[in-house]
Structures are given as structure tokens and as C-alpha cells.
Amino acid sequence: xxxxxxxxxxxxxxxxxxxxxxxxxxxxxxxxxxxxxxxxxxxxxxxxxxxxxxxxxxxxxxxxxxxxxxxxxxxxxxxxxxxxxxxxxxxxxxxxxxxxxxxxxxxxxxxxxxxxxxxxxxxxxxxxxxxxxxxxxxxxxxxxxxxxxxxxxxxxxxxxxxxxxxxxxxxxxxxxxxxxxxxxxxxxxxxxxxxxxxxxxxxxxxxxxxxxxxxxxxxxxxxxxxxxxxxxxxxxxxxxxxxxxxxxxxxxxxxxxxxxxxxxxxxxxxxxxxxxxxxxxxxxxxxxxxxxxxxxxxxxxxxxxxxxxxxxxxxxxxxxxxxxxxxxxxxxxxxxxxxxxxxxxxxxxxxxxxxxxxxxxxxxxxxxxxxxxxxxxxxxxxxxxxxxxxxxxxxxxxxxxxxxxxxxxxxxxxxxxxxxxxxxxxxxxxxxxxxxxxxxxxxxxxxxxxxxxxxxxxxxxxxxxxxxxxxxxxxxxxxxxxxxxxxxxxxxxx
Amino acid sequence: xxxxxxxxxxxxxxxxxxxxxxxxxxxxxxxxxxxxxxxxxxxxxxxxxxxxxxxxxxxxxxxxxxxxxxxxxxxxxxxxxxxxxxxxxxxxxxxxxxxxxxxxxxxxxxxxxxxxxxxxxxxxxxxxxxxxxxxxxxxxxxxxxxxxxxxxxxxxxxxxxxxxxxxxxxxxxxxxxxxxxxxxxxxxxxxxxxxxxxxxxxxxxxxxxxxxxxxxxxxxxxxxxxxxxxxxxxxxxxxxxxxxxxxxxxxxxxxxxxxxxxxxxxxxxxxxxxxxxxxxxxxxxxxxxxxxxxxxxxxxxxxxxxxxxxxxxxxxxxxxxxxxxxxxxxxxxxxxxxxxxxxxxxxxxxxxxxxxxxxxxxxxxxxxxxxxxxxxxxxxxxxxxxxxxxxxxxxxxxxxxxxxxxxxxxxxxxxxxxxxxxxxxxxxxxxxxxxxxxxxxxxxxxxxxxxxxxxxxxxxxxxxxxxxxxxxxxxxxxxxxxx
Numbered sequence: 001x002x003x004x005x006x007x008x009x010x011x012x013x014x015x016x017x018x019x020x021x022x023x024x025x026x027x028x029x030x031x032x033x034x035x036x037x038x039x040x041x042x043x044x045x046x047x048x049x050x051x052x053x054x055x056x057x058x059x060x061x062x063x064x065x066x067x068x069x070x071x072x073x074x075x076x077x078x079x080x081x082x083x084x085x086x087x088x089x090x091x092x093x094x095x096x097x098x099x100x101x102x103x104x105x106x107x108x109x110x111x112x113x114x115x116x117x118x119x120x121x122x123x124x125x126x127x128x129x130x131x132x133x134x135x136x137x138x139x140x141x142x143x144x145x146x147x148x149x150x151x152x153x154x155x156x157x158x159x160x161x162x163x164x165x166x167x168x169x170x171x172x173x174x175x176x177x178x179x180x181x182x183x184x185x186x187x188x189x190x191x192x193x194x195x196x197x198x199x200x201x202x203x204x205x206x207x208x209x210x211x212x213x214x215x216x217x218x219x220x221x222x223x224x225x226x227x228x229x230x231x232x233x234x235x236x237x238x239x240x241x242x243x244x245x246x247x248x249x250x251x252x253x254x255x256x257x258x259x260x261x262x263x264x265x266x267x268x269x270x271x272x273x274x275x276x277x278x279x280x281x282x283x284x285x286x287x288x289x290x291x292x293x294x295x296x297x298x299x300x301x302x303x304x305x306x307x308x309x310x311x312x313x314x315x316x317x318x319x320x321x322x323x324x325x326x327x328x329x330x331x332x333x334x335x336x337x338x339x340x341x342x343x344x345x346x347x348x349x350x351x352x353x354x355x356x357x358x359x360x361x362x363x364x365x366x367x368x369x370x371x372x373x374x375x376x377x378x379x380x381x382x383x384x385x386x387x388x389x390x391x392x393x394x395x396x397x398x399x400x401x402x403x404x405x406x407x408x409x410x411x412x413x414x415x416x417x418x419x420x421x422x423x424x425x426x427x428x429x430x431x432x433x434x435x436x437x438x439x440x441x442x443x444x445x446x447x448x449x450x451x452x453x454x455x456x457x458x459x460x461x462x463x464x465x466x467x468x469x470x471x472x473x474x475x476x477x478x479x480x481x482x483x484x485x486x487x488x489x490x491x492x493x494x
Numbered sequence: 495x496x497x498x499x500x501x502x503x504x505x506x507x508x509x510x511x512x513x514x515x516x517x518x519x520x521x522x523x524x525x526x527x528x529x530x531x532x533x534x535x536x537x538x539x540x541x542x543x544x545x546x547x548x549x550x551x552x553x554x555x556x557x558x559x560x561x562x563x564x565x566x567x568x569x570x571x572x573x574x575x576x577x578x579x580x581x582x583x584x585x586x587x588x589x590x591x592x593x594x595x596x597x598x599x600x601x602x603x604x605x606x607x608x609x610x611x612x613x614x615x616x617x618x619x620x621x622x623x624x625x626x627x628x629x630x631x632x633x634x635x636x637x638x639x640x641x642x643x644x645x646x647x648x649x650x651x652x653x654x655x656x657x658x659x660x661x662x663x664x665x666x667x668x669x670x671x672x673x674x675x676x677x678x679x680x681x682x683x684x685x686x687x688x689x690x691x692x693x694x695x696x697x698x699x700x701x702x703x704x705x706x707x708x709x710x711x712x713x714x715x716x717x718x719x720x721x722x723x724x725x726x727x728x729x730x731x732x733x734x735x736x737x738x739x740x741x742x743x744x745x746x747x748x749x750x751x752x753x754x755x756x757x758x759x760x761x762x763x764x765x766x767x768x769x770x771x772x773x774x775x776x777x778x779x780x781x782x783x784x785x786x787x788x789x790x791x792x793x794x795x796x797x798x799x800x801x802x803x804x805x806x807x808x809x810x811x812x813x814x815x816x817x818x819x820x821x822x823x824x825x826x827x828x829x830x831x832x833x834x835x836x837x838x839x840x841x842x843x844x845x846x847x848x849x850x851x852x853x854x855x856x857x858x859x860x861x862x863x864x865x866x867x868x869x870x871x872x873x874x875x876x877x878x879x880x881x882x883x884x885x886x887x888x889x890x891x892x893x894x895x896x897x898x899x900x901x902x903x904x905x906x907x908x909x910x911x912x913x914x915x916x917x918x919x920x921x922x923x924x925x926x927x928x929x930x931x932x933x934x935x936x937x938x939x940x941x942x943x944x945x946x947x948x949x950x951x952x953x954x955x956x957x958x959x960x961x962x963x964x965x966x967x968x969x970x971x972x973x974x975x976x977x
Contacts, residue, residue, distance in 0.1 A: 009672045012943060020951050027955060156965065158500060165964025172908060 030178050031170045033134035033163070037127060040177040043085055043190035044135035046325075047102070049181075050083065054323060055106040056314050057082040059190070060098055061114025061242070062090050067291040068242045069112070071189035072330040073301035079316030080308055081323055084190030087135065089128025091117055092222040096229070097145035101136055103233045109312050111237045112304070113226065115261075116244065116290075118219050119253040133160050134167070176424065183478060187328035193294040195340050200286035202245055202275075215256035223257060227264045236312070240269045243280055243300070245289035271300070278303055294340075335360065335474055339481040342472070346493050348377075348486055352384040355472065359402065362421055364429075364452055364471040366460050367395035378468075397429045397452060412448060421475060427454050459483065495535040497682075497736045498690050498963065505532065509643075510743055514669035521664050525744075526634055529643035533606075536647075540605040543580060544641055550576045551615040552636045555622040555629040570623045574616060581612045589811030607647030609808055613775055615640050618654040620779055627654045635661055642746075644737040648730070650751040650771035660746050667745035673939060674742060680946075681739030681935035683953050684923070686961075689732035692916045694962035695909065697725045702904035704872055707882045711891030715882060717900055719865045722872045724917070727755065730769070739935060750933075754924045756861045759853065761825045764860055772808070776801050795830070799823040809871070814879055818870040825863055912960050 035042045043066065057080055059069045065086025074082045085098050099111060123129040133149065136142040143161065150157035159165040170178075223239075230237045239261045241254050258268045271278065278299055280286070285296025292300055308314055317323040338358050345351050355363055363385070379392050386400050388408045399407035399419055406419040407429055416430035434449045452460040452471070459480065460469050468486040473479070484493050495501045509528045513521055534541050554573035558566045584604055591597060618639070621627040630636040639658045645651075669675075703710055703718025710718070734751035741748045751771050758764035765773045781801040787794040799820065806819015839845070846852060866883065873879035894900055901907050926937055938946055 006672060013672070013676070016947050016950070019947060020954060023951050023955065024958065027959065031959065159965055162500070164958060168959050168961070168964060171959050 028164070028167075030174065031167045033130055033167050033170075034178060035131060036173065036175070038088075038192070040175075040182040041184055041188060041192065042135060043083075043087065043188065045181065045185040046188040046190060047083065047085060048137060049186050050106075050325060051322060052105045053107060054081050054317075055083045055102065055108050056080055056317075057110045057112070057308060058099075058102050058106075058108050059084045059086055059112045059114070060090065060095050061086040061112075061240075062116050063088040063192075064116050064242045064244055064291055065090075065112075065114045066190055066192045067194050067287060067293075068114075068297050068300045069304060070191045070193075070294075070297045070301040070333070071326065072191065072333040073298050074305040074308070075189075075318070075326045075330050077302065078305045078309060078314070079318035080305065080314045081317050081326055082189065082304075086114065086190065087128075087131050089117070089123050089125055090132055091120065091123050091149070092218065093149045094132040094145060096222070096225045097136065097141055097148075099226075099229055100141050101139075103229065103235065104141065107233075108235060109314060110308065111235055113237055113239050114242050115239050115254060115257050116242065118222065118257045119250045121216075121218055130166065134163060138163075180424070183476070184332060187325040187332065189326060189329040191297070193297070193333065193336050194287040194291060195294045195336075196287060197284050197293045197295065198286055198288045200245055200282045200289050202282060212252040213256035213259055214252040215260050216253075219253070219257050220260060223261050223264055223266075226261070226266070230266075237266060238269060239266050241272060243271045243275060243278065243286075243292060243296070246272060294337075331359075332476060334358075335476050335481075339474065339477070342482045348493055349381060349384075351470070351484065351493050352381045356384045356386075356403075360475040361402065362427065362473040362475055363400045364427060364459070364469075364473070365391070365398045365400070366450065366452055366469040366471075367391065367398075367467070368450075368462060368469075397450060399427055399429065414448070421454075421473070425455055425478070427473070428452070454480065495532055497733065497740075498686060498961075501535065506740060510669075513744055518665040521667075522632075522634055522638060522661070525643075525664075526638045526641065529638060529641040529646060532643035533641060533646055536606045537603070543584075543605050543608065544611055545637075547577050547580065547612060547615050548637045548640045551619050551640070552630065552633055555619050556631065558619075558622050559629045566623050570619060573619050577612050577616055581608055584608055586807075586811045610649050610651055611640050611646060613772075613808075614651050617651070617775055617779060618658070621654045627658065630658060630662075642741070644740040645734075645748055648733045648737070649769070650734055650737065650749050651775050652749060652771065656747070656749055664746075669745055671745065674745065677935035677939050678739045678742030678744075679935075680938050680950065681742060681933060682736045683739075683950060683957070684934040685732045685735030685737075685739060686957055687732075687916075687953050688728040688735065688920065690961035690963055691956050692913070692920060693725050693728035693732060695905065695913050695916070695960075696721045696728070698904035700725050700872065704874070704882070707878070707885060710885075711889035711894065712886050713891055713894045714899065714903060715886035715889075717903060718882075719869060719886070721903075722868050723756070723861065723865045726868065726871070727752070728920070735934070738933070742935070754928055756864070757857050757924065757928060758860045758864075759856045760860055761822065761829050761863060764864055765822070765826075772805065776805050776808075780804060795827045798826050802826065812875075814870045814873060814876045817876060817879075818867055821867050821870065825867070916956070916960070 034040050057074075059065050059082070063086065066084050066088075069082070069084050069086075071082040071084055074080050083102070085102055087094065087098070090098065095113060095117070099113070102108070102111075123132065133146060136145065146157060146160045150160065226237050226239070229235070239258060241258070246254065254270070258270060261268050280292075280296055280299060285293055285299060287293040287296075317326065335358070338354065342351075342354065345354060355361060365385070365387070375392055381387075382392055386403045386405065388398060388405045391398050391408065394410050396410035397407060397417075398405060399417075401419070401421065407417045407427075409415065409417060409429065409431075412431075414431055414433050416428065418426050418428035420426050429450065429452045431448050431450050433446060435444055435446045437444050448462075450460070450462045451458050452469075454471075454473060459471050470482075470484045470486065471480060472482040472484075474481045486493055495505060505528075509525070513524055513528075516524055530541055530544075533544060550573055554569045558569050561569065585608060588597070618627070618636075622629045630639070636658070639652075639654070639661055642652075642657065642661070645657075699721035700718055703714055703721065707715060707718070731752045738748045738751075749771055751769060753767040753770065755764055755767035758767050781797055784797040784800060785793055786797060800823075802823030803816060803820045806815045806817070806822070809815045809819070840847065869882050869886075870876070870879045873882055891899075898907075901910055905913065923934055923937075927933065930937055932940075938949060941949075
């Protein structure tokens with residue numbers, strides 16, 4: 001009897017350990033490292049959301065890699081399943097382990113490996129070290145990544161093995177995407193758009209002198225490991241140097257690596273030697289000296305698409321449901337492009353057309369005063385914007401979700417309305433009576449004040465403007481992509 | 495290897511597992527090996543010191559057996575000279591040379607825990623001298639008594655009657671006893687909570703204020719004193735709790751070292767609750783031999799002052815520690831002197847002593863006095879301590895209670911809230927302890943299973959999430975390691 005009771009206790013202990021492990025695991029998911037600086041976008045997360053065996057082509061490297069090659073462009077034009085597995089500051093050791101991580105789950109034909117990190121032995125920025133070391137799931141591969149990167153003398157090595165000592169302090173910065181996945185991570189294919197443009201200065205220290213070569217032991221090892229992977233997995237690996245301004249001390253390193261890679265039987269591409277062929281405009285196609293802009297990435301990606309078509313036999317997966325993430329990714333970037341186009345629109349009809357032609361938009365219109373003579377012109381655009389009857393005449397607040405009016409009110413009395421856009425976000429409008437008292441005269445002024453907001457953020461108050469206020473919320477991107485005011489006299493969109 | 499380290503997280507389960515499965519006769523040797531490994535993880539050379547202390551005390555005690563009192567006295571003196579001599583060389587020589595305006599021409603690192611095991615070993619030989627305990631013949635058993643790893647570097651300073659007696663019955667211990675083991679583990683969990691969630695977090699406030707007292711006014715300086723009072727209590731109690739828990743897991747009981755000292759009703763009571771193993775050591779081996787209270791009041795007061803001053807010196811070779819000890823002695827003496835007066839005042843004004851408000855007021859008053867003494871303990875020097883106190887009582891700035899100034903002492907509002915929640919938890923556990931007389935492990939063992947589950951999981955999560963460890967955190971060692 002007593003023995004039986006003892007056993008029960010040990011079973012309870014096992015249950016406790018199971019419950020504790022479950023809770024700790026859930027908490028780990030919340031606290032685990034996430035790229036807060038990149039708005040929680042992580043191509044490792046996107047990678048793990050991808051069904052095994054779908055990726056045909058992958059790109060590895062640093063931020064240069066994810067800024068230069070856009071899988072959505074190649075998908076749109078060729079239907080190839082390209083995944084960009086570049087990470088900011090991806091060091092050589094991490095590149096090798098990211099390649100192995102991908103090859104453990106997929107059977108790609110081609111891997112492009114940017115060699116921009118070869119002059120550097122270690123991550124220069126701590127956040128990049130975290131990005132690279134903490135993004136892969138726990139596995140023999142991720143443990144080997146830490147073992148190969150740190151020496152036994154590095155005190156922080158154990159912290160990177162365990163991860164908890166690094167990530168546990170994140171409790172101070174938790175945000176919604178720590179508790180549920182960012183939608184973009186579910187379908188993203190790894191590229192990141194950089195729409196701002198700068199001028200790349202290729203005139204200075206850039207040199208193509210091929211006779212200057214340096215090959216460090218770590219770079220020799222890097223190329224050797226690439227060769228081992230090529231032979232082990234029977235995959236084509238193409239070492240590349242993406243377009244960037246190269247400094248005098250870097251060029252000999254790149255030359256040395258590329259030459260040794262060619263000796264090892266790799267076909268290498270130095271895109272800096274092909275700037276004209278790529279038709280890159282240094283004033284628009286670059287974000288800065290070392291990264292392409294979104295516009296330059298389109299050119300680069302088209303070139304890669306054409307290169308793949310010419311040299312490999314890859315399948316066009318468009319229409320195949322298993323590859324829905326590439327389709328969603330393309331749609332995502334269509335929305336990002338729309339966001340960028342919005343910045344250049346100043347005419348109301350263009351704005352209305354743009355809105356009407358784009359899916360997944362929620363539009364909030366607030367009109368505080370009549371539009372007088374311009375009313376007729378506004379009325380002609382009403383169907384395009386799906387404005388309800390009476391709105392142009394009387395003003396008020398109108399919330400339109402994908403062409404359907406969800407809230408329409410003149411808000412002449414105190415009231416409140418709300419509409420759940422999805423499971424996480426709610427748009428709301430409310431009116432309240434506000435009384436101001438003039439202390440000198442004793443007179444009181446009572447009026448209705450309107451407020452419109454999304455979740456806890458108020459985007460509009462009555463006092464702010466006259467005319468129409470338009471708030472455009474992109475449900476795919478999950479943020480307000482534009483907020484415009486239409487002048488009530490000129491209909492000019494500010 | 496500190497208790498709140500990854501190494502210990504691996505070391506301890508391995509020690510327990512092997513201890514539980516090897517033949518009973520080997521347990522002693524296994525624990526001895528583990529203890530020496532534990533100690534040598536700081537510095538392998540330290541093992542020579544502890545071994546010297548062990549061999550000399552063991553040998554002298556054996557030699558004392560059956561000898562004449564006079565011979566025993568010589569042996570005891572010789573033994574104490576050797577052991578306290580080692581302690582003096584490593585801990586106090588630099589300090590005393592400095593008093594005479596000289597300096598050591600070389601660096602001498604203070605071996606971790608030297609004061610603890612020296613006192614424990616010295617206590618044993620005095621016990622043998624007094625015939626209070628029998629000399630241990632088994633060298634390995636005695637060596638384990640001196641070096642038992644849970645309490646080796648920061649106590650409790652065990653007595654031969656307790657620990658040696660328990661170690662003699664090591665082979666009889668039933669290791670895999672579910673309730674006892676779990677009670678020990680829960681105690682360790684609680685100790686870790688005190689250390690990494692409370693002590694190390696509140697240490698940031700104490701360190702900030704004590705590092706630059708000239709920047710702050712009265713209220714920040716009071717906050718600094720409060721912070722240090724909590725830090726040192728949680729830090730030291732944490733060590734003792736983990737030590738007791740670890741020993742309990744292995745079926746070995748250790749003596750209590752703390753009993754909610756900030757609930758004490760006066761300074762005498764404070765020392766019955768604070769670092770009990772040390773205060774009773776001084777009582778039994780210094781105060782009583784000096785005559786205790788048997789030789790009249792003036793002598794008693796002198797004995798109290800001597801004992802407390804020595805206790806201060808035990809904590810550290812610096813004037814501020816001596817002053818700290820002496821101050822406690824003075825407060826004890828002053829308390830006894832004014833006792834008749836306070837008694838008469840209470841009777842005159844009809845002050846009830848059996849009510850919560852009186853007990854609370856007395857505990858508060860005791861804690862404030864102890865807090866003021868802590869300034870000497872924590873400040874960089876005696877001069878700094880005096881400056882700190884002067885400033886604390888003269889730079890009145892109550893507005894910092896309202897303008898958020900108290901959240902600029904190293905921890906922000908969020909961290910402050912975590913700290914408040916942790917302190918409330920500690921307060922609740924302390925109250926339960928006072929009410930039941932049981933420690934955390936024992937109290938929890940009496941609760942329903944779901945409650946036990948929830949408390950343990952919450953504690954584990956608190957440690958993992960809110961604990962001060964890992965990247966960018968310079969792990970604070972347990973404060974009492976330095977003594």
C-alpha cells in the first residue's frame with residue numbers, strides 16, 4: 001500500500017515536470033529572440049513556415065543579399081520558388097550553417113552565396129550576432145554554428161548555447177508580435193524592400209585590380225566548406241559579389257576568394273563588373289553605397305531570373321497551391337509598392353482610383369464641413385470610394401472595408417461605434433460633447449467633438465483640419481499606410 | 495562555482511544522483527570529493543589551506559582526547575594559533591599593517607569562505623576541549639564536516655554536535671525520499687528567487703546610491719539604506735536557504751541561519767534572528783568564556799561590546815566593519831540600560847504591548863536602527879559612511895516621492911514594479927513563516943498539489959524571466975563570500 005502511494009508521488013512529479021516544461025516552452029516562444037529593429041520580420045521564421053521540399057533557389061549573405069534579390073519579382077516573371085535566406089551581418093560561419101539548415105529541409109538546384117562578409121572574421125554589431133546566432137531553431141546544426149563561431153575561451157559561448165541568458169531580459173520590450181506571428185513572417189520569402197534611394201559613389205576607392213589577391217585561412221576554409229556542401233548535396237553553388245562600392249582593402253579579399261572558388265570548380269559572378277549590363281542607375285537603384293534600393297533590386301532580380309532560365313531547368317510553380325506563400329509574398333510587395341506610389345499622388349481622382357484598385361484596404365473618411373462648389377466633383381468620385389449616400393452632403397465619419405461601408409454616422413450627438421477589422425485590430429469612432437467656459441465673460445460654448453482611431457491610437461480629432469481626412473489602413477501590412485487631407489476648396493490632396 | 499550558476503545546475507544533480515546510487519559506504523568519500531571539487535573551482539590552491547586547517551584541527555582534537563586539562567589547553571592554543579594565524583595572514587595582516595602605516599609588498603587574495611570554515615573547525619576543537627563532543631577518529635568524515643559543500647563558503651557555521659553527528663549517520667540516510675527531497679528542492683528554488691530576483695535587482699539601487707551619495711538628498715539616501723538592508727538580507731538568507739535545501743535533498747539537516755530578522759523586537763532579538771550560526775558561535779565561544787552576564791552589569795556590557803566588535807572584525811578587515819560591530823554592541827548595551835525607563839514609560843502611558851501596532855512599531859524601529867548600522871557596512875570607508883549619514887539627515891527633499899526621482903536610481907518604473915511584487919511575495923512568505931514556524935519548503939509541502947504546482951512553476955518562471963543573470967549582467971557573487 002505504502003509502495004503504491006510512493007509511486008503515485010513520482011507520477012505526480014512527472015506530471016509536474018511535463019506541465020513545467022510546457023509552460024517554460026510557451027514562455028520561451030514569447031521571449032525568444034525576434035528582430036524588433038526590423039519590425040519583427042525574420043526570414044528564418046518565414047523559412048520555418050515553408051513546407052519542406054519547395055525551395056528551388058536560395059540566396060545567402062548579408063543585408064546586401066536581402067536588399068538585392070527579390071523572390072517576388074522572379075516569381076511574378078518566371079514562377080521560380082526563390083527564397084532569400086540572407087541576414088544582416090551574416091558571417092561566414094553562419095552562412096555555412098544557414099545553407100545546411102536549408103539543405104536539411106529542401107532540395108534546391110541553385111544557391112547564390114554573397115561573399116561580402118569575407119573580409120570580416122566576426123560580426124561587427126551585437127544585434128547582428130544575435131540575428132545570426134539565435135534565429136535558427138535548436139538543432140545539431142545551430143549548436144554547431146555556435147561551437148564553430150566561438151572559441152572555448154569566449155565566455156558568452158554558453159549563453160548562446162542556452163539562449164535563455166540572452167533572451168530572458170526581453171520581458172521589458174514585449175509587443176503583440178511576440179505573442180502571435182507577424183503575418184509577413186508566415187509568407188515572406190526573405191527579401192526586404194529599401195525604397196529610400198541614395199547615391200552610390202563608385203568613383204573613389206573602388207578598384208577591380210584582379211592581380212591583388214588575399215586569401216586568409218578562414219576564407220579558404222569558407223570556400224572549402226562550400227565545396228563540401230556542393231559535393232555532399234549535389235547542389236550548384238554560385239559565389240557572387242552583389243553590386244556595391246568596394247573599398248581598397250576589401251577588393252583584394254574578394255579577388256582572392258573568387259579566384260580560389262573558381263579553382264575549386266565554382267562558377268562565380270562579380271556583379272560589380274556588370275553594372276552596365278544590369279543597367280543600374282547609381283542615383284536611384286542604390287539605397288546607399290553598399291545596398292541596392294527596391295528599384296535596383298527589381299533589375300537585379302530580373303537578371304537572376306533570366307540567368308536561372310538560361311542555365312537551369314526550373315519548374316514554373318505558379319498556380320500550384322503548395323507554393324501559395326510565393327503568391328502571397330508577391331501580393332504583399334504589391335501592397336508595399338502601392339504604399340510607395342501613394343506618396344506621389346496629389347490628385348483626388350488618382351487617390352480614389354488607387355484605393356479602389358487595391359485589395360485589403362480599410363479606408364476611414366472624416367468630413368467636417370461642406371464642400372461647396374467642389375461638391376459635384378467629389379460626388380462623381382463617391383462610387384469609386386464607395387461613399388454612402390448623404391456623406392458628401394452632410395459629412396460625418398465613414399469606415400469602408402474593402403468597398404463595404406462598416407460605419408457611417410454624422411455623429412451629431414454623443415455616440416460611439418467600432419468595427420473589428422480582424423482578430424487583433426479594431427477601428428473606432430466616437431463623438432462626445434465638450435463644453436468650454438470663457439472665464440472672462442462667463443459664456444459657455446458646447447460642441448460635439450469627434451475622434452477616430454485604431455486600437456489605442458487616436459488618428460483624428462475634430463479640431464485638426466477642415467475638409468476630408470482620409471486614413472488608409474492596409475490590412476495585409478497591418479498598419480496605416482497613408483493619412484491624407486483633401487482641401488475643401490481646391491480638392492488638393494495633402 | 496556559485497549556487498546561481500550553470501555549473502552548479504549541472505554539478506548538484508550529478509552529485510545527488512551518484513550519492514543516491516553508489517554503495518552507502520562510499521557516500522562519505524563521494525561527498526568529500528565533490529566538496530573539494532566545489533571549493534577548488536574557485537582556486538585549486540585554496541584546497542591546501544582548508545586541508546591544513548582540517549589536518550591540524552583533526553590532529554589536535556585527537557591528541558586532546560584523554561589528556562590532562564593543562565595539556566589540552568596547550569593543544570587547543572596551538573591549534574587556534576595555527577588556524578586563526580592562517581586567517582590572520584590572509585584576511586587581516588594587510589589591515590593591521592596599514593594601521594601602522596605599512597603596506598604588504600605583494601597581493602594576497604582572500605580565500606573564499608575562509609572565515610566560515612576556520613570558525614567551524616575552531617568551534618569543533620573547543621567542543622572537544624570542553625568534552626562537549628568526542629574527537630572524530632575518521633579523518634575523511636571530519637574532512638567532510640569542515641568542507642561540506644552546501645555550507646562551505648558562506649555558512650551556516652555548523653556545530654560539531656549537529657553536522658558531525660548527522661554525517662556519522664550518513665550511511666543510514668534514505669536518499670530517495672520523495673517528500674524530503676522535494677522539500678529541499680523547493681527550498682533551493684525559494685533561495686534562488688531571493689537571490690536572483692530580489693537581492694540582485696535591489697542591489698542596483700543600493701550600488702547606485704552608495705556609489706555617489708553626494709548626488710542625492712535624504713529620501714534617495716534612505717532608499718539606498720532600505721535597498722541595501724533588503725539586499726544583504728535576501729542575499730545572505732538566499733545562500734543559507736539554498737545550502738539548507740541542498741543538504742536536505744541529500745538527507746542532511748543544517749541549522750537555521752535566519753528567522754525573519756526585520757520582524758525583530760529590539761536589537762537583542764535581531765541578533766537572535768540574524769546570522770544565527772555566527773551570533774551563537776560568538777556567544778558560546780567568546781561571550782560566555784569572557785564571563786557573559788555572570789560578573790556584574792559593567793562586565794556584561796564590556797563583554798557585549800567586545801563580542802560585537804570582534805563580530806564586526808570577522809566580517810571584514812576594515813575600520814567600518816569594526817565600527818559596525820561596535821555600534822551594534824553599543825545599541826545592545828543602550829537597549830539594556832534604558833530598558834527600565836522604557837518599561838516605566840509603557841506603564842505610565844498604558845501602552846499595550848500585545849497588539850499589532852506595538853509589535854509593528856518595534857520591528858520598524860529595530861529595522862531603522864539596523865539600517866543605519868548597515869551604512870557603515872556598505873559604504874566605501876568610514877568617512878563615506880559618516881558623510882552618507884550626515885547627508886541623509888540634512889538634505890531634506892520630499893519632492894522626489896512625487897516627481898519620479900526614486901525611479902532614477904538604476905531601476906525604472908517597470909523594474910520597480912517587478913521588485914515590489916517580489917518583495918510582497920517575500921513579505922507574505924515571511925509572515926507565513928512567523929505564523930507557522932516552518933520554512934518555505936515545509937510550508938509548501940503541506941499545501942494541495944495544484945497549489946504546489948502553481949507556486950513552483952511561477953517561481954521557476956520568475957527565476958528564468960526576471961532573474962538577474964546572463965548577457966550584460968555582471969553576476970553578483972553572494973555578498974558573504976567575501977567574509
